[in-house]
Amino acid sequence: MTNEPIIDARSLSKRFSVNKQPVEAVTDLSFTVQPGELVAFLGPNGAGKSTSLRMLTTLIPPTSGSARVAGHDIRREPAAVRRNIGYVGQLNSGSFAQRVRDELISQGAFYGLGKSQARRRADELIESLDLAPFAKRSVQQLSGGQKLRLDVALGLMHAPPLLFLDEPSTGLDPQSRANLWQHIIDVRAQHGTTVFLTTHYLEEADRYAERVMVIDRGRMIADNTAERLKAELAGDALRLTFTSQGDAEAAASMVQRLAGRPVQTHQDHSLRLTAPDGARLLPTAVRELDAAGIRVDCATGVPPTLDDVFLSLTGRTLREADAPEESEAKIPMEGPVK
């Protein structure tokens, strides 16, 4: 039983049929996640993130492939999987007419908590997610950020060993997003919860996730730490500026040899290149050029982002890939009038 992965996905695929046309939402997805990991599923809108999560959480059956989640098969033992996971979906999950605290207590009952246990746990989460002032309000009276905190609280009610979150931060302002992350990190530190979340915000995956899986057009195209992905698939963007075009051209071949990478010469007396270990290369290049009598006027190195990784993997930036469905963000809705 030692080190059994908490998620073990094997060739998961999902095909939808839209107007009789097949849509390959997820293709041949295989990976494992160890207990305690914090994994981000990064990809543009429509990449297949939600579909993957919906398969792993037993909401929809895969077209082919299999997966074990929290020690149980998603097809054969969906009930056992459900008992052991928490899920915060892409849309708000509190029912409009329910009061915040009531909804938490009901959720506790659904997962088999006793009455007093459910109340205690609800109050704990209300406290830690700053929901106290709204605990007696109905869900339809909450703001978008408050609804989201309730969603997270609902997902944590039964202290699941594995928590799935589908784009939890979409539509939040930076402050709320930072707060949300603090909660996720705290929960993990306290309970050792495995966290598997999806995002289409690069900064977020970069900053918080220990492991990033990049998904595009239904396929996983990279899986590593953000650091390694950036180092291996993109490099620091370096720029050296000289006082004359002649210097720039003279320097080009030297820098190219040092970096082992192609160098572009620009008309503003500058050289540009991307290099995996650019921060180290830069001072070396400046020293060697100086020794050769070529004075570097200005040197900059910009570390890569995951967008550069995505670009080098797909030929598109994440923002370009995202563009068509940008409006998909969480829109808080009002309840119907009864």
Place this chain on the structure above:
Amino acid sequence: MTNTPIRGGIRRDTWNVLVRELRPVVRDPFTLIFSLVQPLVFLGLFAPLLIGQSGMPVDQTLRWFVPGVIVMIVLFGTGAVGSNLQYEMMTGSHERTLVAPLARSSLLIGRALKEVAPIMAQALLIVLIALPFGFRFHPGGLAIGLVMLAVFSIGLGSLSYALALGTRDREWLFCGVQQTLIFPLLILSGMLLPLDEGPGWMRAVSTVNPVNWVVQAERALIQGEFWDPVVLWGWVAAGLLAVLGLAVGIRGMRRSN
């Protein structure tokens, strides 16, 4: 904190769903009164007309009309509850309950059972309001009538939920079907006006309208006519509707994702 939630089967799940559904009603019982506005309008504005028209004594007219109004509450109130589920399907709240370790059937049965509570409260309220105007009833008959009404509301509520599950995010379709069905069911039940004077085809159609049988049975029960054959037909209609509604609703819920 680790925990091993106990799985208590469908009965426990149903109970939990029922309790959850009842919470907003208990928190805000005034919503029950608001949804009574429509039946009260009929009671206040239609009953006097009827009394004037029929030329029968007031108490007799009310004994005929009040059971119809009570069934009307179910038709308008319970018939529309699917829209709540539909709204939960459009947000993530239905999806959350599908990921919870709950039997699918409990999500429907719990909701359908919940309908009984507001209907009982509302029916009693109507009876109380009608009392000072001369409405008289047989207490035992009313009690049995309420049980039949409960069975009827479970059936109609389930069908409304089934319609919501079937129409998914197409709110217009749900409303369209519900509105299209409700008035023919209402008029062809003889709830507002007796069908005895209507054309033959109307009377023929009304014999297959379960609402008609429930209304007639309620009228008989309220007068204490327990052994009138229409009471039996009322039970058959309400029972069949409940069985059909639950079957279709549970099937819809099992397919929901």
